[in-house]
Amino acid sequence: MKTEVITTMIYMVFLVHFAITISPNTQPSWLFSLVSLSLAVVAVTLPFVVTTTLHAHRNAGATATIPGPRGWPLVGSLPAVSGPLMHRRLATLADAHGARRLMSLTLGATPVVISSHPDTAREILSGAAFVDRPPKGVARELMFCRAIGFAPAGEYWRRLRRIAGTGMLSPHRMAALGGLRCRIADDMVRRVADQMERSGEVAMRALLQRASLESMAGSVLGLKGVVVSEELGEMGLAARVRGYFGKIIEERRVVGDYHERDDLLSYMLSLPEEERLEDSDVIAVLWEMIFRGVDVVAILLEWAMARMSLHSDIQSKAQEEMDAAVGRLRPITDSDVPSLRFLQWILKETLRMHPPGPLSPGRAWRCRTRGWASTWCRRGRRPW
Ligand code: HEM
Known part of the structure; x- marks a missing residue:
């Protein structure tokens, strides 16, 4: 079943339930409110869970899977990599997943591939696949x-x-x-x-x-x-x-x-x-x-x-x-x-x-996946 259909159904159940709950003739019990709240949480998170699962299934059928962390619903791997020295956190994560040439993860809802290796970094920076460079909001604002x-x-x-x-x-x-x-x-x-x-x-x-x-x-x-x-x-x-x-x-x-x-x-x-x-x-x-x-x-x-x-x-x-x-x-x-x-x-x-x-x-591939090349080179690794 399509993600959108599931989402719509959940939203409809939630709306009907909510309408009953706030009806002036109804005195909502705490249990009723708790169920409403739970449905709301499910309605918001389910599309992301389904999307991630479908994405994983599609990847499983592909010829090669890029290693990387699975991430959390909604936020993906943001908690693991955000903060100071993000490039070092990404490198640690790549080591942990044996993903030095290419690592796949999601940041929020955006799929990202990270390269910490000269060959794949060159492909991202000068190859044809990641040729688009979509401006972020702040870049647009600054012309x-x-x-x-x-x-x-x-x-x-x-x-x-x-x-x-x-x-x-x-x-x-x-x-x-x-x-x-x-x-x-x-x-x-x-x-x-x-x-x-x-x-x-x-x-x-x-x-x-x-x-x-x-x-x-x-x-x-x-x-x-x-x-x-x-x-x-x-x-x-x-x-x-x-x-x-x-x-x-x-x-x-x-x-x-x-x-x-x-x-x-x-x-x-x-x-x-x-x-x-x-x-x-x-x-x-x-x-x-x-x-x-x-x-x-x-x-x-x-x-x-x-x-x-x-x-x-x-x-x-x-x-x-x-x-x-x-x-x-x-x-x-x-x-x-x-x-x-x-x-x-x-x-x-x-x-x-x-x-x-x-x-x-970040460079973009097929409008969606972002590609980043890390320019940080650890001691003893081949520089580029
Ligand atoms: C220590 C000095 C510098 C470092 C480490 C540095 C680093 C970088 C990096 C990593 C990129 C991204 C390359 C890519 O994604 O293809 C870049 C792009 C760029 N830098 Fe620098 N940069 C330095 C100095 C400068 C200076 C002095 C200027 C201006 C006079 C400058 C202007 C630019 C421009 C215009 C781009 C975009 C190039 C393009 O996309 O074609 N940079 N720089």
């Missing part, structure tokens, strides 16, 4: 539907990737923004020295957030300065985002000096007519870059510093490497990075232990 991370796979998404690649991440653009990064780093070193002199301690988190925000505001919007950083840091609502970015776009159009600038906004505005994006799409991309780019970098650097302060031997080795490759008479530049191998390893190890986004944004 991310038309930005790179949530744009539907296809020509528009590829166009955005091309624009970001050429307008911001190409070697030419990266080199052109080297001066900006140097200025921000110098400023940060000065602030550290100031704070040490004044109070003998430094609040690194605030300094790193500010530096990361300035770096993104410079590379994405071509803006400088603390006032801008603070304004961006305080933004939240979509209307304010639209208003703020819209004003910057208008001002840039009035000045029209796109070709003398190296930021993403100027590149987007200088595109030929046939490749140009609508203003609302430009805003979505700019906002996404700032939103995604600021915290991840600040968090990564904060973890790297925290780890180094706990391991002074590693810190000394990194300092020795820098002294040998750069010396203490000039600042580090981008061209020094290839000779700073140990420093690169520190950052990679920090990314392995504390990935700023440990679960890649």
